[in-house]
Amino acid sequence: MPLVPAPLDTRRCQLLGLVGSAALAAGGVTAGALPVRDALAPESGRAAIGLVGAYFGLVLLVAAWAMLGQAVRGPQPPDRRTLLLTLGLWAAPLLIAPPLFSRDVYSYLAQGAMVDAQIDVYTHGPSRLGGPLNDEVAPLWQHTPTPYGPLFLACATVINNLSHTEVSAGVIGMRLVALLGVAGMVFCLPILARHCGADPATAIWLGALNPLVLLHLVGGAHNDAIMLGLLGAGLVAALGRWPVLAVVLVTLATLVKAPAAMGLLAVALLWARQLGSGRPPARTSPVRPRSLRAPPIPWPVRAPRLTAALAVLGISAATTAATTAVTGTGYGWIGALDTPVSPQNWSITSSLGRMTGALLESAGSGLAQFATPAWHLAGLAATALAILLAWRRHHLRRPVYALGLSLTAVAVLGPAIRPWYVLWGLFLIAAAGPGRSVRRAVAAASAVLALAVLPNGFAPQGPQVALATFGGVLAVLALWCAHRVAQRTASRTDALGSTA
DSSP states (O other): OOSSOHHHHHHHHHHHHHHHHHHHHHHHHHHSSOOTTTOOOTTSHHHHHHHHHHHHHHHHHHHHHHHHHHHHTSSSOOOHHHHHHHHHHHHHHHHTSOOOSOOHHHHHHHHHHHHHTTOOTTTOOGGGTOHHHHHHSOGGGTTOOOOOOHHHHHHHHHHHHHHTTOHHHHHHHHHHHHHHHHHHHHHHHHHHHHHHTOOHHHHHHHHTSOHHIIIIIISSOOTHHHHHHHHHHHHHHHHTTOHHHHHHHHHHHHTTOGGGGGHHHHHHHHHHHHHHHTOOOOOOOOOOOGGGOOOOOOOOTHHHHHHHHHHHHHHHHHHHHHHHHHHOOOSHHHHGGGOOOOTTOOOHHHHHHHHHHHHHHHTTOTTGGGHHHHHHHHHHHHHHHHHHHHHHHHTTTOHHHHHHHHHHHHHHHSSOOOGGGGHHHHHHHHHHOOSHHHHHHHHHHHHHHHTSSOTTSSOOOHHHHHHHHHHHHHHHHHHHHHHHHHHHHHHHHHHHHHHO
C-alpha cells in the first residue's frame, strides 16, 4: 500500500517542484546568463553560491518531475487540470528569473534590431550592429549570420521596437513569445495523443512538464517553442481534416526554424489518406464468363499521394512567398542554414571528429584536419538513413511518430546539438510513442540532458563543475532525509492505528 494517497502525492510533487524551480531562479540571479553589466566573475563568492543553489533546485525539479510521472502511471492519475496547474506552479519562478542556460535570447534581440536598422541578418552578424545589444551576444556568434526564418525575425523586430532596445524588457518580451509557443504545445499534446492512441495525461507530463521545456523554452526563451507550437497546431489540423490550414501552420513553423519542414511530409501523408478514403465504389456490371472479363483495374493508390504532395508544395510555396513579402527579409535564411558549428560542440559527430583528429595528429598524419568534416558527413548519412527507416516503418499507421523519430535523428546525429534540440522529436514522441519503453527511454534522456548545461550558458570549467556537483549532492541528501522522515512518520501512524 502507498504511504499516502495519490492526490497527496501530487501535491507533494507540486510543492517539491515549486521549491526546486524557486531555488533555480534564485540561483540564476547571480549565476544565470546575466547581461554584461550585471554579470559576476565565475570565481566570485556570490556566483559560486548561486551556482550551488541553481543546481540544488534543478535536481529537486527533476526529482519532482520523476515522482509526478509515477503518479501519472498510478491507479489514480492526476487529471489534466492538475497537470496544467503543476506546469503553472513550476514555470512561475522562471518567468521572473534572468535568462538561464543560454544567451541566445540576446542574439534574438540583436537580430531584431538589425532588421529594424535594415542590416541584412543573413549576411552579417550582430557585430555589424554594434552597441549594447551586440555586447550581450556570445563572442562565438557575434560575426555569424542567423539561420532563422522571416517569421521569427518579424517577431524579434516587434519585441525590439516595443522594448525600445532595453535589454531587460526585451528578454521579458521574448519570454512571453516563447510562452505562447509552450501554450500551443500544451493545447496540442492531448489532442495528438488521442488521435495516436496514447494517454493524454502521460503526453502532457512527458511533453510539457518535461524539465527541458521548463529550463530551455521558459527559462531560456528559445524560439524552438514557437516552432513546436506551430508544428503541433499544424498536425492537429491535419488530423482534424483541415489540410490547407495544416500546410500553412507547418510552413509558418518552418519559417521560424527549418527542421519543422519535415512536418510537411506528415501532412501530405495524412492528406493522401483522406483522399484515398474517399475512393469511389467499384462499378457493378453484368456477370460475364471469366474468359471474357477484362482484368480488374486497381484503384490508383499513388494518385492521392501525388495529389496531396503537389497541393502541399503549392500551398507551402505560396505561404512562404507571402510571409517573406510581408516581412521583407528575403530568402537569405536558406543559404544561412550552414551556419558554422562551434568547435567545442559536444554532438556525437563533432566529438568523434575531435578525438579522431587528435589521434591522427599524434600519429603525425596530415589528415587530422579532415577528421571532423568526415564525421559530419557520416552523421548526415546516418541521419538520412534513420529518417528513411522511420518513415518506411511508420508512415502508414504512425506518421506523427515517424516525424518525431526523424526530428530526433536530426538533433542527435547532426553536426551540432543543444539540449533543447531534443525537444523537436520528444514533443511528438510524447504524444505518439507506441509503448512505455519508448517513453521511459525519452524520460531518462531528458533527465540527463537537464543537467548537462550550466545556468550561465557557457562551457563548464573545472571549479564550476565541482560547485554544480556539490549543489546536486546537497539536493540528493535533502531528498533522502525527507524520504526517511516520511517513512518514520508513516510507521508511527501505522503503529498507533494498530494499537487503537
